[in-house]
Amino acid sequence: MTLTIPSFTLSSIGPWLTLTGTAILILLVDALSPKGRKAYFPQLSLLGLGIALLQTFRLWNHTGTDFARMVYVDNFAFFFYAVFILGTALTVLISRHYLEDYGKNLGEYYALLLFATLGMMLLAAGAHLIMIFLGLEVMSIAVYVLAGLFREDAKSNEAALKYLVLGAFSSAFLLFGIAMLYGATGGSLYLDDMAARLAQAGALTQPLTLLALALFIVGFGFKVASVPFHMWTPDVYEGAPTSITAFMAVGVKAAAFAAFARVLFLAFPALKVDWVMILWVLAVATMTLGNVVAIAQTNIKRMLAYSSIAHAGYLLVALVAANQLGAVSLLYYLLAYTLMNLGAFGVVILVGRKKDSYLSIYDYSGLGFQHPALAAAMALFMFALAGIPPTAGFVGKFYIFSAAVQAGYIWLAIIGVMNSLVSVFYYLRITVLMYMKPPEAELGPVAFTPALTTVLLVTAVGVLLIGIFPGFLYNLAVNSVKIFPSL
Amino acid sequence: MIRFPIVGGMEILFFILAGVALVSGVLVVFQRHPLRSALWLIVNFFAVAGLYLLAHAEFIAAIQIIVYAGAIMVLFLFVIMLLNLRLPEAVGKFPHIGQKILGIALAGFTALILIYGFSLAKLPPAKEAAPGLGNTEAIAKSLFTDYLLPFEVTSVLLLVAIVGAVVLAKTRLK
Numbered sequence A: 001m002t003l004t005i006p007s008f009t010l011s012s013i014g015p016w017l018t019l020t021g022t023a024i025l026i027l028l029v030d031a032l033s034p035k036g037r038k039a040y041f042p043q044l045s046l047l048g049l050g051i052a053l054l055q056t057f058r059l060w061n062h063t064g065t066d067f068a069r070m071v072y073v074d075n076f077a078f079f080f081y082a083v084f085i086l087g088t089a090l091t092v093l094i095s096r097h098y099l100e101d102y103g104k105n106l107g108e109y110y111a112l113l114l115f116a117t118l119g120m121m122l123l124a125a126g127a128h129l130i131m132i133f134l135g136l137e138v139m140s141i142a143v144y145v146l147a148g149l150f151r152e153d154a155k156s157n158e159a160a161l162k163y164l165v166l167g168a169f170s171s172a173f174l175l176f177g178i179a180m181l182y183g184a185t186g187g188s189l190y191l192d193d194m195a196a197r198l199a200q201a202g203a204l205t206q207p208l209t210l211l212a213l214a215l216f217i218v219g220f221g222f223k224v225a226s227v228p229f230h231m232w233t234p235d236v237y238e239g240a241p242t243s244i245t246a247f248m249a250v251g252v253k254a255a256a257f258a259a260f261a262r263v264l265f266l267a268f269p270a271l272k273v274d275w276v277m278i279l280w281v282l283a284v285a286t287m288t289l290g291n292v293v294a295i296a297q298t299n300i301k302r303m304l305a306y307s308s309i310a311h312a313g314y315l316l317v318a319l320v321a322a323n324q325l326g327a328v329s330l331l332y333y334l335l336a337y338t339l340m341n342l343g344a345f346g347v348v349i350l351v352g353r354k355k356d357s358y359l360s361i362y363d364y365s366g367l368g369f370q371h372p373a374l375a376a377a378m379a380l381f382m383f384a385l386a387g388i389p390p391t392a393g394f395v396g397k398f399y400i401f402s403a404a405v406q407a408g409y410i411w412l413a414i415i416g417v418m419n420s421l422v423s424v425f426y427y428l429r430i431t432v433l434m435y436m437k438p439p440e441a442e443l444g445p446v447a448f449t450p451a452l453t454t455v456l457l458v459t460a461v462g463v464l465l466i467g468i469f470p471g472f473l474y475n476l477a478v479n480s481v482k483i484f485p486s487l
Numbered sequence B: 001m002i003r004f005p006i007v008g009g010m011e012i013l014f015f016i017l018a019g020v021a022l023v024s025g026v027l028v029v030f031q032r033h034p035l036r037s038a039l040w041l042i043v044n045f046f047a048v049a050g051l052y053l054l055a056h057a058e059f060i061a062a063i064q065i066i067v068y069a070g071a072i073m074v075l076f077l078f079v080i081m082l083l084n085l086r087l088p089e090a091v092g093k094f095p096h097i098g099q100k101i102l103g104i105a106l107a108g109f110t111a112l113i114l115i116y117g118f119s120l121a122k123l124p125p126a127k128e129a130a131p132g133l134g135n136t137e138a139i140a141k142s143l144f145t146d147y148l149l150p151f152e153v154t155s156v157l158l159l160v161a162i163v164g165a166v167v168l169a170k171t172r173l174k
Helices: A010-032 A041-059 A075-102 A107-125 A129-147 A154-184 A191-223 A232-239 A242-267 A269-295 A300-321 A324-351 A372-386 A392-406 A410-436 A450-468 A471-483 B009-030 B034-054 B058-083 B097-120 B135-144 B148-170
Strands: none
Touching: A010 A041, A010 A107, A010 B148, A041 A075, A041 A107, A075 A107, A075 A242, A075 A324, A075 A450, A075 A471, A107 A129, A107 A242, A107 B148, A129 A154, A129 A191, A129 A242, A129 B148, A154 A191, A154 A232, A191 A242, A191 A269, A191 B097, A232 A242, A232 A300, A242 A269, A242 A300, A242 A324, A269 A300, A269 A410, A300 A324, A300 A392, A300 A410, A324 A372, A324 A392, A324 A450, A324 A471, A372 A392, A372 A410, A372 A450, A392 A410, A392 A450, B009 B034, B034 B058, B058 B135, B135 B148
């Protein structure tokens, strides 16, 4: 038997190779360097991420598939690569100081962050359901471990275990769905010919395809934290190290939405009526529960966890719209959310130093008088999350709800806007506390390290810049979603 | 309406193996002692290996027995014995009874939906195996041609799992 290995170009997965290489390099440097000299991991990670970003830019506008149709080489994937790289780079920047406080500035932490980013890229570019599943697992396993990084802390343990058990469960649902699709298509899991094969089999395998669709929605719904698969979110977000909470809220969600959108748009266009109906209900439930329960939270991390559930609801609205503007708004909003949410978590890390002892929202009382710059940044991120102009959050929500109206889901848009109004309450409460209440206790000096200052600057400027001039990003996103013929 | 296939030798074997797999799977969950759970898991693995054989996946069946029932279970048993786990203290007669009933009801409901869906569907004919190739050869061929990239990515997945295990286990708790 002779084997012909299919031809491939390594450069089409260049960013993956760079991130894997950097992660392995960090592990080796960690193992070979003498104890106590472990300062270079953030710099190494940033270097790797920078090279991966350059490679992504050079790949831009390539089209097609590679590695025997296993991976998509297209702008949709590259847009998400850039979002993941940005999110991970900002996470690396907010991590160092925080980890040193806990004596946990480990090389493995950065290696696992990079591996998780690799998994996200696999999810965004996977052209075969096996690739998507592998991406999901690479990402999830790295994040399970990162959530449990603080082994001495019972809450961190709880977070890791809860996420692991429920995550394994949701992976099983997804895998079961994949198995059913394999049967329904007559033995093919390539996304690009799945729609044709399902149409060919037609009504005979319809029940099987519907079951597969339902199981996919469970699996991805868990990863994006949509109601009713959201139960783990508050506990895991609260217990995990704050830098990892930020990473999960931003990166994991974006990656899951990338794969979700691609599977729905490419493999299930024939079942659009069905999944639009299910996702409509999920979107409303997710937005409403997230926003209403967030009002009652007094722990800032829990509040941001429910806020992240609510944002998953808005993003589901973009999927329900299932038109070009909907896909564009999904991409735009995920980038905007990455900036505003990581900025907010940067402030949480700065305020909540000394082993997370300032995590109550009342610790923000009077912050505006003690640290005006910090409070101004936090206020900006809160405005952005609430969707108030001229921030990126407003433009993103505007695109999403316009897409819903354009697709004829007027009520969904109305419910979404009403939810945004509810969310203004708890976001503005932080601002009110910062500027209109006397400080409850002396906060003392806040350690503005160069890295954290950079994060706040980049995110604050970014939120304003893409909020005031969204045109460039809008065009990029339009360019990226051209790959979906059904939109 | 659920249509049962015409019962032949293969089908009888299938139902026996599936029954063993299901019962042993349930017993894994309901044992109080982890060692017994692990032993029932071995039974489960063998039954599943038998199912693979019925589906003409000889290689997978062999791997299932060698890797899972063999290597992994030995590791499991070693760890359980090294940890020297004692029986957990009884937490009342029926702990979490409400959740258990609800969970079983929901699982049963899901199972009914799945059975109903399967009974409605007619499967298209399966892909023919490449002629003239044994099962193992066919797997090797697809692993190194069509599935080259997933095969390599799996090694990264294993590396991530190893690094993760080391991170969680290496530092000593104070």
